[in-house]
Amino acid sequence: MRVPQSWLSELVGELPSVDETAEAFVRVGFEVEEVHRAPELTGPLVVGRVLEIEELTGLKKPIRWCQVQVGPEQTNGVICGARNFAEGDLVVVALPGAVLPGGFAISARKTYGHVSDGMIASVRELGIGADHAGILVLPPGAGEPGDDARELLGIDDPVIELDVNPDSGYCFSLRGLGREMACALDADFSDPAARVTVPDAEGAAWPVVVEEPERCPRFVARRVDGVDPRLPAPWWMQRRLLAAGMRPISLVVDVTNYVMLELGQPLHAFDAGRLSGPIVVRRARAGERLVTLDEAARTLDADDLLVTDDSGPIALAGVMGGASTEIAGPGPDGTIDVLLEGAHWEPTGIARTARRHKLPSEASKRFERVVDPQLPPAAVERAAQLLVEHGGGTIADGRTDVGSVPDRSAVTMPLDLPDRVAGRAYPRGATVRRLGQVGCAVELVTGDDGRAQVLATPPSWRPDLVQAADLVEEVLRLEGLDTIPSVLPAAPAGRGLTxxxxxxxxxxxxxxxxxxxxxxxxxxxxxxxxxxxxxxxxxxxxxxxxxxxxxxxxxxxxxxxxxxxxxxxxxxxxxxxxxxxxxxxxxxxVLPHHQPVAMPAPPVDRRPTDAEYAQIRAALPAQxxxxxxxxxxxxxxxxxxxxxxxxxxxxxxxxxxxxxxxxxxxxxxxxxxxxxxxxxxxxxxxxxxxxxxxxxxxxxxxxxxxxxxxxxxxxxxxxxxLPLRELRTAPRVSPYPPVGVDVALVADTAVPVAALTDALVDGGGELLETVRLFDVYAGEQVGEGKRSLAFTLRFRAPDRTLTSEEANAARDAAVAVATERHAAVLRA
CATH class of the missing domain: 3.30.930.10 (Bira Bifunctional Protein; Domain 2)
Known part of the structure; x- marks a missing residue:
């Protein structure tokens, strides 16, 4: 998750330096992957307006000769190969003398028969993003030709990139990370979701039927009519999307992405004019297919959850929308009607679908880690207000809100439990204050034993807080894990490796x-x-x-x-x-049992008995x-x-x-x-x-x-x-020299070499030290169906030097056994 520091400061007030901000994230348990500082960019960087475009012909690749106004009375000619801009567009121009990130110096140079007096820059060339598909086109009204582009682009705004823990899905948003930063700095937190007013609305925005309430506990929809899809998102929104690592696409898409980054609730926008009949949330049926927004035709599984209308599937729930209802071009009056969907999906089903179709998305990444179930109305209303403000739309009457979310159960914890677990005494009131900072509703009660206890009701965005140990972890984390004393226990005497x-x-x-x-x-x-x-x-x-x-x-x-x-x-x-x-x-x-064995549920309030432990071990497959x-x-x-x-x-x-x-x-x-x-x-x-x-x-x-x-x-x-040799005897090394004897045995080709080797070993007796095959021959000299196998036999005695007569006798005994067992003949 990439966090622009200026955006974060809107939620927690003035922040320290970017390094101190990153350190504050580390203190509350986050891993900082990288701090993206202001790119090393010097020299003149201005806003330009494209006045004329001439397509150069006769070249191997498309090249354009552009006349770009870079000041009130200054126009420069610039060569550019990108094709994603048109006459009248506002672009960013690096003038001669500028040095872009990576030490790329800009100068006037002659190329393709013209003098290019500057460069029209892309997002990646400016160091503010990774997109290099085309140059950066600014929305109308973002600036005037000749304006300093550094301030407009927010180039000096550092970005902190964080690795969010799997159980902290609420931190895939500025709302969640802002709350964590407020805890780290003991600052006030301004919840962006609380700023959104959700007015009462009579009736439904669109008829919705949820056939799978366990996998879709809540479905909210709001309709915005008369949105002009040709209007771009405001530049401040596009700039924040770029800083967060997302590419601006269109007004409707940018608004839904912005709200997702701000609040953490993924949204989907349907073209209401392309919907037919009521929306139904159901499982996929055999043979159904869906063309998703990435233009891939996908065969659906019966476990997939779908958003459908009378035409069939229109979205893979919680993962990606369908192409049939995506926001298309404007209607006859130049506008479209948009139906905004904000739903709460069961996380494991979303995870299975995303993996099954190899379709990880920004939405599925959040839903499979659990999204705040109370967010959909606020998120949908926030997106609708932005579309009205920047797209000229009108919010239609009615809001669809199907389903509900059960209240969270309170968790009881002894007030001094964090102190006992950490092995230190925290300041008075620290436990209540820290649990309140993470959003818990906290009460102090007296337990049956007369000791003070905390009764904490976790907020809707913290599904991971379900037991006293979770509350202890929050207190210890926010008070600082580095303040917990480290005591190395004495290692008990042992036998080393098994x-x-x-x-x-x-x-x-x-x-x-x-x-x-x-x-x-x-x-x-x-x-x-x-x-x-x-x-x-x-x-x-x-x-x-x-x-x-x-x-x-x-x-x-x-x-x-x-x-x-x-x-x-x-x-x-x-x-x-x-x-x-x-x-x-x-x-x-892993080797399963021949017959399935039921795994007993172990108790959690005590250690399993020996009998229960034996049942658990017996249920496990062999490994x-x-x-x-x-x-x-x-x-x-x-x-x-x-x-x-x-x-x-x-x-x-x-x-x-x-x-x-x-x-x-x-x-x-x-x-x-x-x-x-x-x-x-x-x-x-x-x-x-x-x-x-x-x-x-x-x-x-x-x-x-x-x-x-x-x-x-x-x-x-x-x-x-293999048999386990716990006590291995040391090998006996004889000080006497070995005697090597070569033998060649002719045997049927069907006789395995291993069988002849075993026979020689058995016949060689105690004096035989090694047997090694060194040659195999088959041909006319040994006869059809036969082969000659040549072995080296090495003999050695532990207490004397062998004579040649003793070695030959041992050899003959070895050959005799091979002859007896396999009719092998000693080759002359």
């Missing part, structure tokens, strides 16, 4: 040292992810836990595998130019810790030493065995077939006979569906399924 935490850190460190980069992927998925991975319809990984209020409607499920998020990150990194990518993530997945890695591109970089090596299935398997080593577990690797891996290049990672993960190359169809590089590889392993 074995599971040690294992997790060891695994993460091992992968990072192996060249993988840790990432934090998006933990939510949708049905499209499972289709892209090629999972069968009955695949257990498709059973997920659905999020009731998802951040992304298309990815509303908690993931049951880490691969979708990691592969998304891989694609994103490749699109940013990273050719060789190796990523990993250690995180939880095992997984580790996953993905690779694409080269695993070994090319250079003067050679061409490099592309990542392959063996690297994914090596990542899995590395995880096992870091966890103190030796994993067995066996052939497997599981989507999304290639059935011929997929391995199962086992602890004994129990499968704990898979690794290998992804299926080509998966690679194509996700837009991955060819031969992308992946590994995923259930870290919680």
């Amino acid at each position: 074995p599971a935490q040690v294992r997790r850190r060891a695994v993460s460190r091992a992968l990072a040292e192996a060249g993988y980069v840790e990432v934090l992927p998006f933990p939510f998925v949708g049905p499209a992810a499972w289709d892209a991975l090629g999972l069968d319809a009955d695949d257990v990984r498709r059973r997920t836990v659905r999020v009731l209020n998802p951040l992304d409607a298309e990815r509303a499920e908690l993931t049951s595998t880490l691969l979708p998020g990691l592969l998304d990150m891989l694609v994103r990194n490749r699109s940013r130019g990273a050719a060789d990518v190796a990523l990993y993530h250690v995180g939880q997945v 095992p810790l997984h580790v996953a890695a993905v690779l694409a591109g080269d695993r070994e970089a090319r250079g003067w030493w050679g061409p490099g090596r592309a990542a392959g299935w063996a690297d994914a398997i090596a990542a899995g065995t590395l995880v096992g080593q870091a966890a103190g577990v030796e994993l067995r690797v066996t052939a497997a077939a599981l989507a999304p891996w290639h059935p011929g290049r997929c391995a199962a990672l086992r602890v004994g006979d129990w499968i704990v993960g898979h690794a290998g190359e992804l299926h080509p169809k998966v690679v194509e569906a996700l837009g991955l590089p060819p031969r992308t590889c992946a590994m995923e392993l259930d870290l919680d399924a």
